[in-house]
Amino acid sequence: MVFFSCLLGIFTRPLSYFSFFWPSNALLLGLLIRFPSLKSFGGILGAFFGYMGADLVTDNTFLMTLGLTLSNFVAVFSGLFFFNFARAKLPASNNNVSELYPHIIAVTLGCFFGALFAILLLPNLPHTFMLKENRWIDFFTWWSGEILNAVIVLPLILAAPGWSKFKKLINNQYAKETQIQDILPFFALLISIACTHIFYGPGALLYPLAALIWAAASYQLFNLALINSLVCLTLYHSVTGLFIDQVNSSYLTTIISIRVGLIILGLATLILCVISQNRNQLYREVLYLANHDSLTETLNRRSFTQLSEKALKHKNNHSLSLIMLDIDDFKKMNDQYGHYVGDRALQHLSNIVKSNLRDHDLFCRIGGEEFIILLNNNNLNKTQRIAERIRMCIEHQALNLENLEPIHFTVSMGVSHTHLPTNLPLQDLIIQADQALYQAKMQGRNRVILAS
Numbered sequence: 001m002v003f004f005s006c007l008l009g010i011f012t013r014p015l016s017y018f019s020f021f022w023p024s025n026a027l028l029l030g031l032l033i034r035f036p037s038l039k040s041f042g043g044i045l046g047a048f049f050g051y052m053g054a055d056l057v058t059d060n061t062f063l064m065t066l067g068l069t070l071s072n073f074v075a076v077f078s079g080l081f082f083f084n085f086a087r088a089k090l091p092a093s094n095n096n097v098s099e100l101y102p103h104i105i106a107v108t109l110g111c112f113f114g115a116l117f118a119i120l121l122l123p124n125l126p127h128t129f130m131l132k133e134n135r136w137i138d139f140f141t142w143w144s145g146e147i148l149n150a151v152i153v154l155p156l157i158l159a160a161p162g163w164s165k166f167k168k169l170i171n172n173q174y175a176k177e178t179q180i181q182d183i184l185p186f187f188a189l190l191i192s193i194a195c196t197h198i199f200y201g202p203g204a205l206l207y208p209l210a211a212l213i214w215a216a217a218s219y220q221l222f223n224l225a226l227i228n229s230l231v232c233l234t235l236y237h238s239v240t241g242l243f244i245d246q247v248n249s250s251y252l253t254t255i256i257s258i259r260v261g262l263i264i265l266g267l268a269t270l271i272l273c274v275i276s277q278n279r280n281q282l283y284r285e286v287l288y289l290a291n292h293d294s295l296t297e298t299l300n301r302r303s304f305t306q307l308s309e310k311a312l313k314h315k316n317n318h319s320l321s322l323i324m325l326d327i328d329d330f331k332k333m334n335d336q337y338g339h340y341v342g343d344r345a346l347q348h349l350s351n352i353v354k355s356n357l358r359d360h361d362l363f364c365r366i367g368g369e370e371f372i373i374l375l376n377n378n379n380l381n382k383t384q385r386i387a388e389r390i391r392m393c394i395e396h397q398a399l400n401l402e403n404l405e406p407i408h409f410t411v412s413m414g415v416s417h418t419h420l421p422t423n424l425p426l427q428d429l430i431i432q433a434d435q436a437l438y439q440a441k442m443q444g445r446n447r448v449i450l451a452s
Contacts (some may be wrong), residue, residue, distance in 0.1 A: 002028055002050030019145070021233065024051065028076050028152040029110065030157025033083060033103075048073070052117040061127050062244035071118035075146060079110020100274060105266075107154065111146035115139050141252050151266040152232050155225035180378050185215040189227060196238040204239055205261045212265070216273040224273040232266045293365040295343055296350035308374050309428050311362070317420050321383040323373040324414045324433035325353075325390070328445040330369040333409060341401065342369075345409060348399045356390050372430070380417045380450070387413050387448045395446065410446035412437055417451070 005024040011021035028047055032038055051072055055065035083106035090101055119139045123130040130138050188211035196204040208231050216224055239258050265338055291303035297308070311317055327333075327349065334342040346369065353373065362374035376433055391411055398406035414436025416429045432451040442450040 001031070002047045003054050006051055006054030009060070010054060020236070021152075022145065023153045024150050025072050025075050025079075025111075025114070025146060026153035027081050027108075027157060029083075029106070030154045032076070033106075034158055039080075047076075054375055064122070064127055065127050067125050071114055071121065072416075074117040075110050075114020076111040079106040082106045082109045091178055100271065103154065103158070107147055107150040111143050111150065114146060115142035118142055122389050137252050140256050144256045144263070148232070148236070148259045148263050148266075151263050151270075152229045155221070155270055156229060159225050177328060177358060182218070185211060185218045186227070188214060189231060191229060193234050193238075197234055203297075205235060205265065206256070208235070209265065212269045213272060216269050217276045219273070221270075221273055221277060225270065225436075228266050228269050232262050233239075234351050235265075236262055276371070288414040291383070296346050296365050298350055298354075298371065299364040304362055304372065304374070305426070307362055311374060311376050312420070312422075312426055314376075317376045319377055319379065319417065319419050320429070321375040321378055321380070321415060321417045322429050322433040323375070323383065323387050323390075324416075324430070324437040325373070325387075325411045326413075326437055326441070327369040327373050328410045328412055328441075330409075333407070337404070337407070341399075341404070341407065344401060345399055348397075349394055349411065352393050352397060352443060353390055356386065356393060372433070382413055383417060384448060384450060387415055391446070412440035412445045413448040414438070414440055415448060415450050 002024055005027050009022035009024055012022075037043075040358045048069060051069040052065055054063070055068060060068075074355065083102045086102035086105040090098070116139065119130065119135045119142070122128050123135060163387045189208055192211045195207045199207075212228065212231065215227055219227070236258065291300060292298065293300050312320060330342065330345075333345060346365070349371070350363075350365070353371070356364060357373065357375075362378075364372050365375075366372055375386065378386070391413060395408070395410050398408050400406050410425040414433045414434065416432035417422055418429060436449045436451040440447050443449065
């Protein structure tokens, strides 16, 4: 990978040394951060030969190739050192933005020391492209270019999903109907990029700004990183021009300015995306807590009622069943073992019930030791079999806790059923299931009773 990425960089050297895009260092740094096992002697040696081989096969001299390779190695491994140092020193935080700090520090300082090493070594080598009198302009050209390369490449390496997650995302995408609002930010970016080629000028750097902000608030980090990279490369090409006839200090100063602008644009977009994802994650967590019981992670009464009312009126549902269940002699269990064991019993029951339900079935803790299940599109006999299966699983799967003998308990259940559409209110179905549950208690517990 290092070899081919070096070739890509070499082929974008219109001035024999000034690469339009040099992804190798950012690629290697990202791989070493994400896959620490690559920091072996074999991995480092392979990267070294990748750098050397790419320059040598394109007819560079051995000494210049060695000097360039050492400069790249200094950038990568000093960046890796500062990344590990910053991650160890910075306090742990749940804020996703703060997780970017070690990466920013690693890129900034790694590229700094790589550029510094290059201007100290390369001007002293034969057949060099660096002149001692232009040493500092070359330093800032190298430094800004490497940081821009990192902004373009590093997020792609670090945010790329693993193979199993990638397959899951693809399957979900096929199953999900694409909405027009999902692709609007991307089309806005295409239009803004087209404008950079039509209405050419320094202001083109700002053309995609609004579309990038829209995309950062709409897309996942990897998708945004991919879009961000394409936008930065396109803008760089559009504003500077890929092929130029000669280099002078004025041109290089302009290049540095453009690169700094692109670095700020790309980095700001990535940070905004991370902030947006962090906000969305917090919103989902708060919404989950608002709709679920904190102990058993089942639906709470309010959420269950809302979803059940929708199920009762849904046009694709042709029947609806409710199963009310209650742990037998739960108060005795609490009195004998304590409330901690009682809580664990509730969690144990919840896990068993969830393992016997479909993903779209509703399961709610009404209060105390009482639960309710909603099943749609099942006939009464099938609902009764499901209830019996759950009852038997709870009876035979003991609760095992440390320093205690296995604890067995049972449940009683009441079942109500109706065909849809119906004028029967949800509350009446719940009352019927509750009355059937009461009959199960009266008839000896540990049984399923159907509502009459």
